[in-house]
Amino acid sequence: MSKGKELLTDDGVTWDAFRKGDESALGQIAHKYYRSLFRYGIKFSRDREFVKDCIQDLYLELWAKRESLGDTDFVKFYLLKSLRRKIHRESVRRHWAAEDDEPNWEIEMPVDDSIEDRLIELETNEAQWHELNRELASLPKRQQEVIHLRFFENLDNEAIAEVMSISRQAVANLIYRTIRELRERL
Amino acid sequence: MNKYKDYVVEDFVLDLNFQNWVRNHSPDLDVFWENYKKANPGQQNDIHKARLLLSAVYYRYDSNISEEEIEGEISALVQQIRNEKETVLLTANRPISRSILTWLAAAVVIIVGGLAVWLNLRVADNNETALTDSRKTLFEKINQSNSSQTLILEDSSIVVLEPGARLRMQPSFDTDKREVLLTGTAFFKIRKDVKRPFLVHSKMLTTRVLGTSFTVKANRGSGKEIIEVKEGKVSVYKTADFGKSNATRESYGMVVTSNQKVIFDAREGILLKALSDNPEILPGKAGRFQSGYVNTPVTKVLKDLANAYQVDIIFDEKLLADCPLTATLADQPLREKLTIICEAIEAQYEILDGKVMIYGKSCTN
Known part of the structure; x- marks a missing residue:
């Protein structure tokens, strides 16, 4: 292990x-x-x-x-x-989900409090920032979960595969596809 | 030497060092990456994009939970384990399984509160209570610590004694009933056994259950006992009446069901039924309250409500048949939900005898 x-x-x-x-x-x-x-x-x-x-x-x-x-x-x-x-x-x-449902991945919209400073720091503009956020929100659930585990929790592909019960290769594919799709929005 | 030399956006976003920079804004990493950008102008664009991409992910996927909230959860966790360590196993070799912990978490179902001092049990001279026949051999547990203590009884029922509480019982239960005497505050989770009802005797009341869970709060000096049921059903009798024959017992006992409570005031000597202070939706009954109602007959809404809370709601079905309701009934307490509904249909409600009465008028004109 x-x-x-x-x-x-x-x-x-x-x-x-x-x-x-x-x-x-x-x-x-x-x-x-x-x-x-x-x-x-x-x-x-x-x-x-x-x-x-x-x-x-x-x-x-x-x-x-x-x-x-x-x-x-x-x-x-x-x-x-x-x-x-x-x-x-x-x-x-609790009857919120059926046995064979995929776990429901859902993110709440964060509160936009002071994104202006952040936008300056990141050298971008509001339109691009929102575009990117929309793109993130519209990614398929699995892709969102994969990048969460990879970017937030720093799990490697093998661990992500185990957590999500999918193959390591599927994880690798999902990660690269996601990054590619996102960078096209930049 | 420069491991980032050939990096493009994809590589940067997957690099731990780069991620840390974007995520944590540490001054060290700021210096490193600013210098790197200056020294490698050809990669500036990729770095910019990778940083933007990661920032969006961190921004969007973060969830706020305060340090205090976490600290609170952790101390509750540690406390629960400490309580468990103090668990007294009344039966030898019965392991404290994980399922018991789950039980506890899901437990607080009935709350019995009030004063209960063990004076002479009124039932001492009748055969209903074998307990008093063998007083010398009674098992006794007093919680003298500052935190709750868990006992596991021989039938796998669980009792959590709050500080100062005292529980007494025979070394082993009878074949036809399970009886305990309680002073102070305790929580009970009773293993179902239809052949052997479980009796909790407090000074003024006797609570009889077949299998459910509840807390007994019984502190000196209030002159009151309250039995509050969150889920399930129990019968409550005045202890003085409990030993009487079955025929008469019926008239003294009171059945208390989910989200109801019974108050016994020693001065008035009567049992009064009321709705719990804050009724809760029973597990698995959340049903439609997630989404709310649009132009739904109010009679249907009231029925859903009654079902979710397992509370009786009395209304004139014919009278209210044509009253439509549009409302979101998600997070408010039951009383607030009732207020919202009543305002919408110009009705009033009243809580009487543990039931909700709706007084409305026809919506047809």
Whole structure:
């Protein structure tokens, strides 16, 4: 298992403490990945509290399994994958989704507060910026998910493939197609 | 030497160092990339595009969750595990499985509140309560810590004792009933067993369930007990009446269902049924409230509402038959939803005996 390649050697001590049953070590680990999990999970449901509940359950499961867990190098990958599955399963249970539905990827429009400074910094104009944003929003769900995992979570193609249950080659294709489509808008 | 020499947009956006620059704006990386652009003018355009592309992704895909919110979640997590560690296993060798944790998370279903002090149990002299026959051998657990403690009973039912709460019971349950005595505040998640009802005796009330979950809040000095049901159904009796024969018991007991509560005031000596303070939609019943209603007969809306909250809503179906409603009924509390509906059809509502009464008029003219 060399998935994720998220080498956390400096976390080795925390990880060992966690596996020995130190709940504050779990707290530290949970904190480290919380933002990543939330940012990913909220794409599948707009219900913040629901996503937070799923994350809590996930960490409790991690705690319950602590003794049988391996090294830390695939924690993030493992958590992202588990969260994706859990949210889907819970949504099915609550009749929000059908068993064989693809997980529903959806992003809320961010609040445009002070994009002017950003536009100057990026040497672009509003029209181009909005064009790019529209393009991002209209990408097929899988493409959006792939670039989220790649750009935000820095997962490699193999890990992304595992998380999304598709082939590594499919991930590579999706990433390149997405970047190509986006750069055409620039 | 220069690993970026042949990079184009695609390569830059996938480069970790480049991503960090766009994402985190660190001064070090700013200097590096500004210098790089000056030294490699041929790549300026690609760098510009890659940066723009990544910025859009980071901008669009970010989700805000505050540090406080995260801290709150983490401390709740750690606290829950600490509570679990203090769990007393009343039955040997019963592992605390993960499913129990899930139970707890999904649990708070009935809240029983009020005062419950164990004085002499009124039932001491009748055979309904075997508990008192063997008082010496009663198992007793008092939570003297500052946080809640979880007990798992021999039937796999769960009791979470709040600080100061005291639970007493026989070392093992009877074959025909499961009984506990409680002082203070506790949460119960009862494993279903139709043959052995579960009885929680508090000072003034006895709550009888077949299988469901609830919290008993029972603190000294209020002179009141409240039993609040979020999901499921329980029967509540005045403890003084509980031991009486089945024939008469019916008239003293009261069935409390989802989103209702019963208040017992010691001074008045009567059980009063009311709607919960904040009724909640039951799991799996969210139904149509996600989307709202357009020109829907109000009678249908009221039925949906009754179904989602499992609350009785009484109205004159013929009278309101032609009243259409257009409204979004998603996130408001039940009372607010009722207000919105009533305003739209010029009606009033009242909560009586744990039920919602709608007083309206015909919309046909």
